[in-house]
Amino acid sequence: MSAVSCLLTEDQFLCSICLDVFTDPVSTPCGHNFCKTCITQHWDINVPYKCPNCKDVFFTRPKLQVNTFISEMAAQFRQSAQQKTSSSSSEQQVSKPGEVTCDDCTGTKLKALKSCLVCLASYCETHLEPHLTMSGLKRHQLIDPVENLEGRMCTKHDKLLELFCKTDQMCVCMICTYSDHKTHDVVPLKEEYEGKKAKLGKRDTEIQQMIQKRRLKIEEMKRSVERSKKDADREIAAGVQVFSALKESVERSQAELIDTIKEKQRETEKQAEGFIKELEQEISELEKRSSEVEQLSQSEDHHHLLQSFPSLNTAPPTKDWTGVSVRPPSYEGTVVRAVNQLEETLSKQMKKAELKRVQQYAVDVTLDPETAYPKLILSDDGKQVKHGDVKKNLPDNPERFDPCVYVLAKQIFSSGRFYYEVQVKGKTHWTLGVAKESINRKKIIQLSPQNGYWLTCLSYKNEYKAGTRPAVSLFLESRPEKVGVFVDYEEGLVSFYDVDAAALFYSFTGCCFTQTLYPFFCPCVNVGGKNSAPLIISPVNHTE
Structure with missing residues (x-):
């Protein structure tokens, strides 16, 4: 049985009414097989009794018996299909949040590959197989998987929205064109789709151009920032150099000012030291003469006093110090002059620094x-x-x-x-x-x-x-x-x-x-x- 079943195809065991593997298959007098429930319900609605496949008419309702052979074969195919589904389920992708799931999967929901606008259902790879192999299902319209397939049906007429009303800018069904949209400009959905798709393509081209322009603008701004950074670094380096030179000038001017003031002080001290030394020398001479006069005045040697008196009666030669004095030097204007000189120096250095800054942009120029x-x-x-x-x-x-x-x-x-x-x-x-x-x-x-x-x-x-x-x-x-x-x-x-x-x-x-x-x-x-x-x-x- 297993070897024989390998030679048979699955669509030989599918009911043409429910499009699934037979359940309790029965045979009609014309030789076609259906699920017992499917053909029974079909004949309950449709009179006279016809075969759904060949359209043969039966004037009396046939008495149906389950075909045990086909039932066993169908059971094996159903088991095989379940195993195949289980195997392929492990290989196929399990749907993730936000993805469209297969409507026929009963256990783990797999990711849908296509949605059928006729069946209003989405299918994974396994459950999509009948739409790819069976002639009746091949005519169904398959699209990339989408949610809410019911939204593609006209809520008023329960028909597929396969037309587009350009007047009202909305999707409509065929019946809508005979009622609410009777005089409107209606075109097939595909035609409007192609037009809108072309416009979207044009818009996308425009958007891509806008993106490119903005990317170029970003690059331009990055180059500007980079150029600005280089300019800033160059200016900082030049500024540090200028201020270092200014600092040196200030320190040098300060040192020169201090040296000038100290030199004046040293000259004053030197002058005073000379006067003091000279005065101390005179004091020493006068003290010596005072001692000699005191000794002579106490002498009782009449002859000696008279002999020495002429030389000791006069003071030793001295300088007239009445008009002599040591005046502190005047420092008036010293700081001002130093600052003015510093300002002049700094001004020259600033001018040189400014010129040096612009000279770095020197270009080679020749006459035309x-x-x-x-x-x-x-x-x-x-x-x-x-x-x-x-x-x-x-x-x-x-x-x-x-x-x-x-x-x-x-x-x-x-x-x-x-x-x-x-x-x-x-x-x-x-x-x-x-x-x-x-x-x-x-x-x-x-x-x-x-x-x-x-x-x-x-x-x-x-x-x-x-x-x-x-x-x-x-x-x-x-x-x-x-x-x-x-x-x-x-x-x-x-x-x-x-x-x-x-x-x-x-x-x-x-x-x-x-x-x-x-x-x-x-x-x-x-x-x-x-x-x-x-x-x-x-x-x-x-x-x-």
Whole structure:
């Protein structure tokens, strides 16, 4: 029996009414088998009596007897199925909280693999088998496992919600289209699903792009934080160095002040010691003379007294001390002078420290001949420019200045900080700074921030000015021979330094840079050779 059963398939022992293994199988006159309860209930409802499989009609209700052979075979298959279920249950995943469970599992609930929209049930791998093998069940619609399958049925008509009403934006059944949604725009659920899925795909793409942008923004912020940390570390190191130098200066000035005061005190003491020594010497001489006079006055030798009297009657030579005194030295103004000197020293050190701070952003700058006014003469290395008397025949490209006596650097800057130095020694007038990319190069206009220029200059009237509107006169303590230009793009700052004096002499603040910036140079015209010296882009020698 066991060998024969191995040749049979399980669907040969399934009742086509309940779709389960036969229970008390009976045979109809046409030869088909059913569960006794299933066929009995079927014929109780349906008259005339028909075979559910072949549709043969029986005019009298057949008398049914349990087929013992099929019953035994079915019992073996049921036992085998239970063993298989038990075995597969151990291999299949037991459902976890939140997962959909199999509705047919009677013991340990296994994780459902699919849900059937026809049966309104969810099945694990074992209980899903009939839907994958039996022809009648293969037509059922299977979906990924979901809870609350009853929610997919129309509560009004108890039919599957297989349509979508676009008018009311809701799922409906077929009967709904003949009643409440008769005139509405109704489409198959799958069609609306595909449309919505496409929109979700588009939305997901947009979301992914938003995620990517935010990730890039995070990376940008991390880079900013890292750059900020490096700047902070650099500033701390520079600050510690400056304050250490200031501390040394203060301690040195304090020591010098103490030495100065002590030296005055030592001189006073030395003077007093000299006077005291001299006075003590005179006192000694006077005491000696007093002793001699006392001895002579007590002598009874008339001759001796008379002989010695002339020499002892006069006091020994002494100094007139009436106008002599030791006056304490005056310390008035000593501390003030020391503090003033210290302030001057500290001011110089602070200026050097500030210049050293910006010099760390030094960049290599070279002149761009494509932008140079045709009368300008540039050195081969692009580091010098001066005005010539002959206008060269050069292409009038859009980048070239004409009729303005200007030239730009090749390098452009659109972020961060940069610094460069230019020698102006020997020049009677010049203009330096930075300019934005979109400046008008074919027209003479006022050089001001409003027109895209941030500059300082030595004018023809021998005056230093900042290129504002109106121009601001600058009063410099010394005549710069080398000018440093520093730009902080994000901070909106352009500063100018007298390098040799380590002095900041002007800053444009609160600038709003939106374009790339170019270092700007104007050597100005020769003025009969008086201004023939070139502007020279110099290497930065970091201030000690």
